[in-house]
Amino acid sequence: MPLVEITLIEGRTPQQLRTLISELTDAVVRAVGAPKQNVRVVVREVPKTHFAAGDVTIAERESPHG
Incomplete structure (x- = not known):
């Protein structure tokens, strides 16, 4: 049973998330020939303040004072 987990910054529409799951x-x-009904997809959305790279959050990076 393949399991795909993806983490995104909040802000997508329900339709965008639905399309992502389908794709x-x-x-x-x-890719692996798994039966469609066996594929599991977990989408996690996180706030911009909870996602960082190089010790800088996305919120800080987008801030005019960042």
Whole structure:
């Protein structure tokens, strides 16, 4: 049972998330031949203050004072 986990910054529409789930599912089916009903997708959305690279959060990076 393939499991795909993806973490994104908050802000996508429900339709964008639905499309992402469908596209990821289809990619797994094509890539490894898994039955579609066996593919699991977990989408985690995090606030910009909870996602950082190089000790700088996305919120800080986007801030005019960052």
